[in-house]
Amino acid sequence: MILKLKHSQTQKKLSNDDIHLMPCRIHAEGQYKITEYFKPYIDNEKSDEMKASFRGRSLQGKVVHLPENYIGVVAQAGKSPDTETKNLFVTSTFASMTFWNWDKPPSKNDPFLKAMDWIEIAEALHAPVVDVPKE
Template identity: 30%
Template sequence: MEINIFPDQSTSNEIPSGQETNPNNSEIQIHQLPCSIYHNGRANIENYFVVNPIFQEEPLYETFFRGRRLVGRCVMLDDKHEGCIFKESSHTLNKPSSLTTNEEIEETRSWETSHKFHSFMVWEHDTVPLPSNNRLLSSLDWLEIANVVSS
């Protein structure tokens, strides 16, 4: 199982990040971690999730999360694709019923784009994230194959 972390404000780590679509237009960083966390809300990653570059042939990064070493890479989306973070909002409508004097309550769900991004970080335990060991990276390969087949 995986978790995505996206803070509301920019962090000081020097890795590429996406553009936020909120009014103050600050930058956000998207991280896809190889673990499960049973928490839904803000996390103080600015102080505790310290990302350090690893100097190798390609730009890689290293961090530690709950005592486990993670190796990451930044994935840049091409010009044809854009990442979005959606926020669910539900609305309750009072709908008058024609058969009775009571009103029916109808709940509708809608999704709004809260952030857009053009890059994100993918992390794996002790190994470099590759399409062979990461489902998200392999799905991006399928995007390219689908574009070739459809054209």
């Protein structure tokens, strides 16, 4: 399958208040009044830890900033007459998001946060080697 990512001139820039990576799948599509019902708050004891609840279960989260020179995109699948090609239209972009866990604070052991670290490590590994003259 071929994926084609198409940019639109009317992309919105979203904040981390708008983008949430939840520890579950939500089997629904459409527009919802999320801000009315999902109200994360910052825990006073730990300034970067956020708390919320979703469907009666407690969540703990933190804001994650994407590495420098990277952006996140929200894309919507378009209809394509060709079954081998799928068009994705970028509707929004973001530089940070809120990452959530059930009942425990996010840590460097979470696979998603490890992946964010790996981006910077991979860049360093694949960067050109510069010879430094010896003195």
